[in-house]
Structure formats: structure tokens, C-alpha cells
Amino acid sequence: MIETRDLSKRYGDLVAVDGIRFSVQPGQVLGFLGPNGAGKSTTMKMLAGFLTPSAGSASICGYDVVESALAAKRLVGYLPEGAPSYGEMSVRGFLEFVADVRGLSGDARRRQLDDAIGRLSLQGVMHQSIDTLSKGFKRRVGLAQAILHDPKVLILDEPTDGLDPNQKHEVRALIQAMAKDKTIIVSTHILEEVHAVCNRAIIIARGKVLADDTPSALEARSRFHQAVSLTAENAAAVRDVLVRIGDVAAVEIDAQDQRLTAFPRKGKAIFASVVEALRANAIQVREIALEQGRLDEVFRQITTSAQEAA
Amino acid sequence: MNPIRILFRRELASYFATPVAYVFIVIFLLLSGAFTFYMGGFYERGQADLQPFFGFHPWLYLFLIPAVAMRLWAEERKSGSIELLLTLPVTMGQAVLGKFLAAWAFVGIALALTFPIWISVNYLGEPDNGVILASYLGSLLMAGAFLAVGSCLSAMTRNQVIAFILTVVACFLLLLSGFPLVLDFFRGLNLPQGVIDAISGLSFLTHFNAISKGVLDLRDLFYFALMIGFWLYATTIVIDLKKAD
Numbered sequence: 001m002i003e004t005r006d007l008s009k010r011y012g013d014l015v016a017v018d019g020i021r022f023s024v025q026p027g028q029v030l031g032f033l034g035p036n037g038a039g040k041s042t043t044m045k046m047l048a049g050f051l052t053p054s055a056g057s058a059s060i061c062g063y064d065v066v067e068s069a070l071a072a073k074r075l076v077g078y079l080p081e082g083a084p085s086y087g088e089m090s091v092r093g094f095l096e097f098v099a100d101v102r103g104l105s106g107d108a109r110r111r112q113l114d115d116a117i118g119r120l121s122l123q124g125v126m127h128q129s130i131d132t133l134s135k136g137f138k139r140r141v142g143l144a145q146a147i148l149h150d151p152k153v154l155i156l157d158e159p160t161d162g163l164d165p166n167q168k169h170e171v172r173a174l175i176q177a178m179a180k181d182k183t184i185i186v187s188t189h190i191l192e193e194v195h196a197v198c199n200r201a202i203i204i205a206r207g208k209v210l211a212d213d214t215p216s217a218l219e220a221r222s223r224f225h226q227a228v229s230l231t232a233e234n235a236a237a238v239r240d241v242l243v244r245i246g247d248v249a250a251v252e253i254d255a256q257d258q259r260l261t262a263f264p265r266k267g268k269a270i271f272a273s274v275v276e277a278l279r280a281n282a283i284q285v286r287e288i289a290l291e292q293g294r295l296d297e298v299f300r301q302i303t304t305s306a307q308e309a310a
Numbered sequence: 311m312n313p314i315r316i317l318f319r320r321e322l323a324s325y326f327a328t329p330v331a332y333v334f335i336v337i338f339l340l341l342s343g344a345f346t347f348y349m350g351g352f353y354e355r356g357q358a359d360l361q362p363f364f365g366f367h368p369w370l371y372l373f374l375i376p377a378v379a380m381r382l383w384a385e386e387r388k389s390g391s392i393e394l395l396l397t398l399p400v401t402m403g404q405a406v407l408g409k410f411l412a413a414w415a416f417v418g419i420a421l422a423l424t425f426p427i428w429i430s431v432n433y434l435g436e437p438d439n440g441v442i443l444a445s446y447l448g449s450l451l452m453a454g455a456f457l458a459v460g461s462c463l464s465a466m467t468r469n470q471v472i473a474f475i476l477t478v479v480a481c482f483l484l485l486l487s488g489f490p491l492v493l494d495f496f497r498g499l500n501l502p503q504g505v506i507d508a509i510s511g512l513s514f515l516t517h518f519n520a521i522s523k524g525v526l527d528l529r530d531l532f533y534f535a536l537m538i539g540f541w542l543y544a545t546t547i548v549i550d551l552k553k554a555d
Contacts, residue, residue: 084390
């Protein structure tokens with residue numbers, strides 16, 4: 001479990017993190033979203049015990065990250081941004097070093113090493129030096145290091161950055177597999193990832209929490225939520241039909257692919273009435289879809305309005 | 311296992327995982343040999359001691375030790391691995407000490423590999439081996455003090471070249487503070503003799519020369535221990551201040 005109370009970090013005049021307050025329970029996978037420079041990494045560095053907060057506090061399973069730093073660090077697995085490690089070491093040497101520092105020994109050490117190596121499919125590169133590995137493998141070594149001691153809390157700063165789509169899929173599956181009894185924070189700016197792994201999302205910008213909700217609730221804030229989009233032969237004619245439906249607020253035609261989108265009035269469902277209107281007017285549609293809402297649009301809306309306010 | 315020991319082992323192994331260790335050791339042995347025989351007049355003196363050998367150590371260390379020390383923290387900061395290291399369950403003190411001891415042990419290995427010169431002098435004559443042992447101890451302590459200075463300055467920057475230059479300059483001043491070059495400057499200021507003595511007392515060279523005469527005065531040993539302790543403590547403060555940027 002992670003708890004922060006008015007956590008802040010200042011660098012001189014610059015306020016990187018400004019009074020952030022949230023708590024994450026075991027079983028939750030929290031997606032940390034925000035533009036570059038929003039304070040995501042700084043917050044994670046404070047949670048992991050690397051940076052000292054300028055004000056406020058944070059605790060890991062009840063251990064304050066400053067007062068009981070060692071106890072807190074023991075419970076955390078941390079993947080720093082860019083997955084740094086000791087390049088001249090072999091993968092085996094590096095993971096064994098981390099296992100030793102983490103105080104693993106005997107059977108537990110062997111079991112945990114095998115488990116982490118297996119989960120991240122590192123068997124083939126154990127004797128290679130980390131410098132010679134591809135970006136994807138380096139990232140996986142960083143992840144293996146973070147999960148090595150089966151930590152209660154996992155803090156992963158951009159765990160899928162630089163991975164190819166297959167590797168991304170594997171890492172997401174790994175996070176989901178570990179989510180059951182752990183508290184996990186994942187930072188990312190890939191929004192599809194939030195849907196794939198997180199059951200909660202926090203959007204921060206300029207060091208402040210702007211939204212804290214489930215991914216689907218965030219999507220519901222989008223004007224695309226419950227909108228109906230379709231493609232048909234004569235787009236302009238279809239639009240005339242759709243705008244006459246009572247609950248339809250607006251209809252837009254995408255200039256590029258001529259796709260029509262009908263937006264509902266707030267809180268209304270229009271799918272059934274759209275289908276009915278199309279049938280009544282004998283309009284042939286090539287395909288039709290009910291939109292869930294677009295996270296990227298919500299993200300842009302929230303973060304840019306914060307920028308304008310400032 | 312103690313975290314300091316684990317860090318020490320990893321760090322020491324990393325010297326030998328790259329050519330750094332071998333280049334350093336070979337250069338150190340070549341230069342210390344060359345200085346001893348060509349500039350120190352090892353044979354011409356006709357004396358069975360290692361004074362010409364140890365006499366050049368401060369000057370050899372002045373350039374070689376900063377080269378070892380510069381990577382201690384600058385490299386960790388550059389590669390970002392400092393973030394990994396300091397989020398493992400180790401204290402700052404353990405991390406600083408583990409890395410320092412590894413560097414010191416590494417220099418100790420290089421110093422130990424000069425043993426053929428000790429064999430030579432014993433073959434050629436009958437030196438006072440007690441003095442030689444004391445000189446080795448003094449040389450090792452001085453190397454430790456150089457390294458501790460380098461550790462602190464290396465923590466100030468992520469650029470190893472800057473760390474190297476800063477360390478050379480700092481060590482140069484600490485070496486020379488017992489020399490007329492520095493002391494005359496302070497005498498010219500008409501400072502009280504006590505201050506001059508204090509500055510002169512800060513000199514690496516004064517204390518090293520005392521030990522390498524074979525006189526193991528507790529004050530000289532204390533001096534190096536304090537010097538190392540002070541600079542390592544300063545290292546932890548500098549890392550704390552600078553790790554964010």
C-alpha cells in the first residue's frame with residue numbers, strides 16, 4: 001500500500017511536484033499519466049526513496065520513505081526511468097548482485113532468481129554483458145531486478161518504453177499477473193496501456209493531480225463517450241438524417257476518411273435511435289460502432305486546460 | 311551478508327571487467343619503475359633502501375589516483391545507476407564506503423604488485439625492511455586520502471573529465487601545503503606561526519615522509535584516517551545535495 005500526503009518537491013524556484021495526495025491499495029494497478037515534465041518521475045523517485053520530499057510525506061505499507069527509508073526500500077521494487085544498470089556486468093552477475101543486496105540467500109535466492117529470469121525470458125542472455133543487449137532486453141533486465149524479491153509494492157517508470165509490440169504485450173501480461181496481491185504504480189504516456197493494465201488512472205500536470213478515476217470513468221468524460229460512428233456512401237445525406245434525431249447533439253464528418261460521428265446530448269444513449277433512423281431511411285452503412293470515449297482526447301482536454309489556467 | 315561487502319565485491323569486480331584495471335596497473339608499475347631507476351638513481355645512490363621508489367609515489371598518485379576516483383560517482387550519475395543503487399536497501403554511508411573500499415583495495419593490489427623491487431633491494435643489499443613496510447603502509451594511506459578526495463569531487467559532477475581535473479588540483483594543493491611554494495605565500499601574509507604550522511600540517515607529503523622514514527607516529531596515522539573520514543563524509547553530503555540534478 002502506498003500513501004502520499006501533500007507530497008511536494010521543489011528545485012530552487014521550480015515546483016516539480018505540488019502537494020500530491022493519493023493512496024493506492026493492494027490489487028490496484030495505478031496508471032500515472034501526464035505530459036513530459038509533469039512530475040511523474042519525480043513523484044516515483046520520492047516513493048522509491050531516491051529523492052527526499054521538500055514537503056509532505058509518503059509511506060510504503062506504513063513505513064515513511066524518509067524516517068524508515070530502509071524498511072520502505074525493502075518492500076519496493078523499482079524500475080527507474082530508462083532502466084539503468086551496470087553495463088559491464090553480465091545479466092547473471094547483475095541479478096545475483098541485486099539478490100544479495102536484497103538479502104536473499106539459499107533456496108529462496110535460487111527460486112526467486114529462476115522465477116524472475118523465467119518471467120522475463122532472460123535465459124538466453126544470462127552470460128552476456130548488459131552493455132551488449134538490445135534495448136528491449138535491457139528493459140527486461142531492469143524489470144527482473146525490480147520483481148526479484150517479490151516486493152509488495154512495484155513502482156515502474158515507463159516499463160514498456162522502447163519495447164516492440166510483442167514485448168509490450170508480454171510486459172503488460174506480466175504486470176497483470178502480478179497485480180493480484182501487489183500495489184503497483186506504472187507511469188506511461190502510452191494511453192492504450194492504461195486500458196490494458198490499469199484499474200485506476202491519475203492524470204498529473206505541473207505537479208498537480210488533475211484527475212483520479214478508473215480508465216472507463218475517464219473515458220466517459222470524453223465527448224466521444226456513447227457517440228456513434230459509421231461510414232456510409234453519401235455522407236452529407238446521412239448527416240441530414242442523423243441531425244434530426246432528438247438526442248443527437250451534433251454530427252461531424254471526418255475530412256479524411258468521410259467517417260460520420262454522431263454525438264449524443266449529455267447522458268443520452270443514441271445508438272438505438274440512430275440504427276432505427278438509418279433503417280427507416282433505407283441507408284446502407286458499411287460499418288457502425290458505438291464509441292467508448294477516447295482517453296487521448298480526455299488527456300489533452302485535462303492537461304491543456306490546466307496549462308491555460310496557469 | 312553485509313551490504314558494504316556486497317557493494318565492495320561488485321565494485322572491485324567491475325574494475326577487472328573492463329580494461330581499466332589492467333591499463334592502470336601496467337602504467338603504474340611501468341612509471342614507478344622508470345622513476346625509481348632513471349630519476350631516483352636507484353643504483354647510483356649505492357644505498358640499500360627504497361627511498362627513490364617511495365619518493366615518487368605522491369607525484370605518481372597525483373595523476374593516477376584521480377583517474378581511478380573520477381568514475382566512482384560521476385559514472386553512476388551519468389548512467390543513472392545511482393538511482394538503482396540508492397533505492398536498494400543500503401544506506402548512503404554503506405554505498406560510499408563500499409565503493410571507496412573497492413577503489414582502495416584496487417590501488418592496494420597495484421601497490422602490492424611492486425613487490426619485485428622489494429625483492430631486488432633485498433637481493434642487492436640489506437635494507438631495513440621495517441622502514442620499507444612502514445613506507446608501503448604510508449603509501450597506501452596516502453592513496454586512500456587521494457581517493458577519498460576524488461570520491462567527493464566525483465560526486466559533484468556527472469562528467470568524469472571535470473571530476474579528474476578537480477581532483478588533481480585539490481590533491482596538488484593538499485600535497486604542496488607543506489612546501490615552500492604554498493607556505494611562503496602564507497608567510498608573506500604575516501600570518502601567525504600557528505596558522506602556518508596548521509597549513510603545513512595539512513600536507514599529505516609531510517605526513518607521508520614522516521611515515522616513510524619508518525617512524526610510525528600515531529598522529530600521522532590519525533591524520534590520514536581523519537582525512538579519509540572527512541572526505542567520505544563530505545561525499546555523502548554532496549551526493550545528497552546533487553543527486554536530483
